[in-house]
Amino acid sequence: MTVAPLPPLPAEAEYGQLGLARAGLAELRREDPELAELLDAEVRDQDTTLAMIASASIAAPSVLAAGGSALSNVTAEGYPGARYHPGAANFDEVERLAVSRAMDLFGARYANVQPHSCSSANLAVLAALVPPGGTLLGLDLDAGGHLTHGSPASVTGRHYRAVHYGLDAHGLIDYEQVAALAAEHRPAVLIAGASAYPRTLDFARFREIADSVGAYLLADISHIAGLVAAGEHPSPVDHAHITTTSTYKQLGGPRGGLILSGRDHRTPGPDGRTPLDRLMQRAVFPQNQGTPAPAAIAAKARAFALAAEPRFTRTARLTVSGAHALAAELGRLGHRVLTGGTDNHMVLIDLRDSRLTGVVAERALEECGILVNRNRIPGDTRSPLVTSGVRLGCNILAQRGMGPQHMRECAELMHAVLAATTPLSDTEYRVDPHERVQLREHVRALCARHPLPHATVRADDPGALGTGAAL
Ligand code: DSN
Numbered sequence: 001m002t003v004a005p006l007p008p009l010p011a012e013a014e015y016g017q018l019g020l021a022r023a024g025l026a027e028l029r030r031e032d033p034e035l036a037e038l039l040d041a042e043v044r045d046q047d048t049t050l051a052m053i054a055s056a057s058i059a060a061p062s063v064l065a066a067g068g069s070a071l072s073n074v075t076a077e078g079y080p081g082a083r084y085h086p087g088a089a090n091f092d093e094v095e096r097l098a099v100s101r102a103m104d105l106f107g108a109r110y111a112n113v114q115p116h117s118c119s120s121a122n123l124a125v126l127a128a129l130v131p132p133g134g135t136l137l138g139l140d141l142d143a144g145g146h147l148t149h150g151s152p153a154s155v156t157g158r159h160y161r162a163v164h165y166g167l168d169a170h171g172l173i174d175y176e177q178v179a180a181l182a183a184e185h186r187p188a189v190l191i192a193g194a195s196a197y198p199r200t201l202d203f204a205r206f207r208e209i210a211d212s213v214g215a216y217l218l219a220d221i222s223h224i225a226g227l228v229a230a231g232e233h234p235s236p237v238d239h240a241h242i243t244t245t246s247t248y249k250q251l252g253g254p255r256g257g258l259i260l261s262g263r264d265h266r267t268p269g270p271d272g273r274t275p276l277d278r279l280m281q282r283a284v285f286p287q288n289q290g291t292p293a294p295a296a297i298a299a300k301a302r303a304f305a306l307a308a309e310p311r312f313t314r315t316a317r318l319t320v321s322g323a324h325a326l327a328a329e330l331g332r333l334g335h336r337v338l339t340g341g342t343d344n345h346m347v348l349i350d351l352r353d354s355r356l357t358g359v360v361a362e363r364a365l366e367e368c369g370i371l372v373n374r375n376r377i378p379g380d381t382r383s384p385l386v387t388s389g390v391r392l393g394c395n396i397l398a399q400r401g402m403g404p405q406h407m408r409e410c411a412e413l414m415h416a417v418l419a420a421t422t423p424l425s426d427t428e429y430r431v432d433p434h435e436r437v438q439l440r441e442h443v444r445a446l447c448a449r450h451p452l453p454h455a456t457v458r459a460d461d462p463g464a465l466g467t468g469a470a471l
Pocket of ligand 1 (some may be wrong): 146
């Protein structure tokens with residue numbers, strides 16, 4: 001049989017990911033303008049909106065490119081060097097890179113980069129460490145905990161006996177109560193972590209309590225992972241047996257999760273023999289997930305590299321100092337700031353003294369181009385869809401280069417929107433139309449002065465893709 005000569009490779013610049021990205025975006029524009037326009041609109045909206053969502057950050061174009069890369073086409077269950085499918089040579093190297101970068105970034109001795117989210121990471125960890133029907137102890141959802149920390153709305157509150165600790169009169173974690181509940185209920189796992197808690201977590205204290213009852217300590221740092229990586233919040237990695245995090249909230253990574261372990265990585269699991277690192281490997285695959293997401297793992301590798309750079313550390317510092325200033329400015333304007341301030345990126349506002357509910361504040365602010373999210377506050381009697389508070393975060397403001405000196409303007413803008421809002425019921429409201437137009441313009445101008453990094457690509461940039469759409 002005669003084999004025809006291979007056609008020449010395409011020009012260097014167009015071959016590989018760059019060629020794919022260009023071809024993909026051109027194809028989208030040509031064949032699916034409706035979708036292409038929505039993707040472009042999203043880039044424009046993100047650039048012209050003041051996002052203060054505490055659980056969000058902006059991924060760099062290279063993270064988005066890795067996440068949309070040809071690795072998406074690889075199906076390979078298992079781990080590097082031990083896959084259940086062929087064709088994983090590049091993916092093996094990418095996963096090894098992601099694991100070693102994650103360990104370096106967090107000073108960990110074990111990392112698993114396969115969880116599709118931190119929720120799935122938590123489910124895997126709990127399934128490995130808590131027997132069916134066993135007890136776990138975590139922060140109450142209403143006090144700022146997370147669904148997967150034993151909420152009745154999650155399988156973690158149905159398949160386990162979930163006990164919850166709460167906050168003291170100042171809105172701070174009540175470590176005495178944690179210790180008392182641990183002694184009374186002897187949980188298999190104690191969870192340290194929160195979705196809406198603006199203060200520093202004392203991981204050493206949590207570990208002492210876990211040790212006093214023979215529990216494993218799971219630290220879920222989804223909301224503060226960037227601060228931990230940058231040294232702006234104490235690290236739990238050598239205090240907790242296992243640490244979990246999502247990779248998008250504060251790490252500028254793709255949607256995904258991560259499991260870490262530090263000095264306890266060889267500590268035996270519940271069977272008294274299997275070390276925790278081996279237990280976690282099995283817990284993720286095959287016990288809780290099948291195929292990993294190779295392109296997302298490439299994007300994690302890229303995000304971990306960026307998070308190790310000095311620029312990330314500078315942004316993390318700006319995030320914390322900005323949040324501190326934002327809390328102070330909002331307090332000055334008469335808003336009730338929970339716990340009186342913040343130690344991290346997050347500010348929680350209690351709206352109960354105002355005429356507005358959380359959902360009304362959220363929607364009115366969104367109309368004027370400011371994104372915050374409604375949040376229940378301790379003792380809230382309103383439903384999670386309505387709530388009596390809002391949660392703000394400074395991750396994205398800091399990525400825009402906005403720090404303490406810009407927070408007066410941000411706080412005054414928020415205050416002006418809320419003052420221009422007339423509630424008609426718990427969910428209905430009216431924003432003064434004249435004020436709305438003016439405030440929206442003000443927000444747009446503020447965003448233009450502090451554009452998102454990389455939101456626009458210069459036409460003369462050799463890497464320009466000719467569209468604002470993410471890859
Ligand atoms: N856990 C949700 C939050 O805190 O906003 C989404 O990641």
